[in-house]
Amino acid sequence: MYEIVRGPLIFIHWVTFFAVSLVMIIQFINLYRLSRTKDAVLYDNWSWKWALYSIVRWLIPFGSKGMKSHPFVTMAYFSLHVTLFAMPIFISSHIFFWKEPTQADLWLISDRIADVMTIIFAASILFIAIRRAVAPEVRIVTTVGDYLLLALVAAMFLTGYVAYHRWIAFGINYKNILILHILLGELLMILIPFTKLGHMILFFFTRAIIGVEFGARRGARTW
């Protein structure tokens, strides 16, 4: 099993990673060039200070007015994002990502903590899905795609959890679950530049833009 992961799958992984990065770099260059001709107004008042404030305040839990007025939503989204970022990078099962190419030991999260994080993740994604279905103001704008992305992310976590514990789920043995887990991860990575998952990168741009527009131009906060 380890051979399949180390061999073709890690190869597929790095190819996907660099292809997706390349696509995103091209997208960024195109957007930047377009902005130079059509969004001149943005650069007239550009200010790194306001751009950074606008980003950082929304990266701190309860750092903005909007977050304070929705404590449960804030907690759910922060738990989801923290676990979603921390686990793929730092858990012991993923150590080979880093160890193979760099010899770096980034094993920071113990397996017990990883289990707790999985539960936190499951609870937050469940909360977000239920909120989508129940709260009228979210339901009215929710599309099938929104549920699909949540389902994909949830499936990636579930398969990872099952594979780690070497359970037999749905009559599929652990090896195939593991391969499914890896392929789901690759699929999600491929989807980043083409779907709403793009907010992973675009968040920083849109926040910087509104920070400059409200802050540098008018001296008003956006948090």
Next chain:
Amino acid sequence: MGDTEEKAKIKNDKPNDKPIDPKKIMEILNKALGARMKLWLKSCYHCGLCADSCFFYLAHDKDPKYMPSYKIIQTLGKLFKKKGKVDRVFLEEAADIVWGNCTACRRCSLYCPFGIDMGVMFGTVRAVCAEYDLSPEALLIATKNYEEFDNQMGVTEEEWIDTCQWVEGETTEELPGLTIPMDKKGAKILYTINVREAKFYPQDIAQAAMIFHVAGEDWTVSTKGWDDTNLAMFAGKGKTAAEHVKSTYDSAQELGVKQIVITE
């Protein structure tokens, strides 16, 4: 007040009879489709956090039809999705939304985790509707006045100069030595007003003049571009709006002032 009554008040009964042209609509949309607009269209994650920011939403017992992102999806979203191939009924409904259910106050941008500038997006829909004169009637009348008189109430240049001289005469009695300098080259401040002050509340001009006089400021008013309101912008008439701003800016450059001060 019922919903239909509210709408009836702002609606323009006399839209033009230009045939709806998807090409023209796409031209307006593409003009607005810069990098920022592309990012905004891509970034909405449908989280619903903008809802609470909107007073239309709150005032209608949290009816989700009034939440900002839904209003955008129903108007701008559909215009882009259908590539401008919409009918007059669609545009009339869009006009109801972007003027009747939104003031473009931009408060939603403060509550959006991604900081999507929905005010600008609503402005784009307004520009599309304005192409067919679906803007509220009062705004269209103001727009015509801007085009003809460069102010929203149709005050002529002579009337404006007369008003300033009259206000100056009245106010000097109270504060000897007070003047309202007209087109004074090299002044530090160009003072612009809301045309309403010239037409209905000249005492506001007098009070501003008194402040400038007592503060010892080097100021002037201009004969051109002196109205700092811009209802053409709210009407979705971008060209007129831009020309009107430019006239103020041109005056400032011609007079060589350092600052433009706008009325309260």
